[in-house]
Amino acid sequence: MKVIAVANQKGGVGKTTTAVNLGASLAILEKKVLIVDMDPQGNATSYVGVDPEVARENNVYRSLIGDRPLKDLVVKTSFPNLSIVPAGPDLAGAEVELVDLERRETRLRARLYEFPLDADVVFIDCPPSLGLLTINALSAAHSVIVPLQCEYLAMEGLGRILETIEMVRSSLNPSLDVEGVLLTMFDGRNNLSHQVEEELRKHLGSIVFDTVIPRNVRISESPSFGRPVLMYAYSSRGAVKYLELAEELLEKWQKR
């Protein structure tokens, strides 16, 4: 089982969109995928169409702060091979509640590895912050995907998430690796996108994924149908690129 955190404290860069659509792409390629929604907003939970009533009962808070094993909280989605541990309403308070708890940074890790989960790949969707929910995700993960919008303000924050990954690697999780930086919402008509890509490949080299996700309206429409873009508009450029990203990942993992 490979556990990947999808993290970046900058808001709106495509974390949820990547966790759900890369997850769905790997699921189409016959991998069993589990998403863990650690964002109190619960966007990944509604993106895959989980009923809010179901999420009220089965959610990650019940395991992170409560005493339920994670395997009991897994909910199947209508997409084959794709399941989720939803976010629930209580998660909003978890950040403050965790401050005074034992092992506050590694509770998710303990739960993820407590019992076998029927999954080949786990994606943890993180909130736009570097607080205890994201630290729990980074402590539990083997690697991190950092989505990065091709915008100036998003570039500014890249140093901080990479530093935080380094800090977690040296103190809490020595095997944590950067899986890759993913360029999202790339707009070929706009200079800024090309400048950001050039700058990034120059400074970071091979940790930037070859696959770049274009800005694509089908991607932004798909959550309103509660379906990954592969199910909503499988021939759209957005769907095709997330599938390419999944293939790029599988090739990389086979080489190791």
Place this chain on the structure above:
Amino acid sequence: MKVIAVANQKGGVGKTTTAVNLGASLAILEKKVLIVDMDPQGNATSYVGVDPEVARENNVYRSLIGDRPLKDLVVKTSFPNLSIVPAGPDLAGAEVELVDLERRETRLRARLYEFPLDADVVFIDCPPSLGLLTINALSAAHSVIVPLQCEYLAMEGLGRILETIEMVRSSLNPSLDVEGVLLTMFDGRNNLSHQVEEELRKHLGSIVFDTVIPRNVRISESPSFGRPVLMYAYSSRGAVKYLELAEELLEKWQKR
């Protein structure tokens, strides 16, 4: 002095862009504007071109957690009538540090009203979360502007920020009002934008600003020059719309 928090826990919806460009627009219209950057990312601080060395010394953490009066931390920008209390590197730890402090929700308010500030309007830029930094901003403010991206996932979170405003109004700040919901990154060519606008005006009526901010590449380029879009591309649609929004606000305040 009118204090307005710019808040929404959804990431990347245009909070910083609105605080800086609406601030600059009111500054052009002869109002003295102060921005308080309460986001550890410090995007507003760099957007107005503050030197990181200056921000390391003069920043809101020094007043929120430290013992310096806010008036001593104000930094002038190169834009007339626009100044800022920057965010600094320590702000990232403030969320956890505040948990165990006295009056943890109202420390910013105490500092804002401790000594007279040479400002007609104060905008507080909030991080993408509903934690103690945002609660401090809501407790200190007279009203809140809620930027909303014309996207499905952004619509989902609107209920939560409006509930949080209601909660702060009933417990910490009885005079807190919604100044308005601002539609941002509106793309006229895309159905989703029109649907979101229609839906919103139907359900929320007059609390939605008449002015809608279009998606405009000049807006996303301006932060890389450390200048509000009015200084970078004053005739662009983005600059014109933020100026229109400033006029809409001033007309509304004059009617009261």
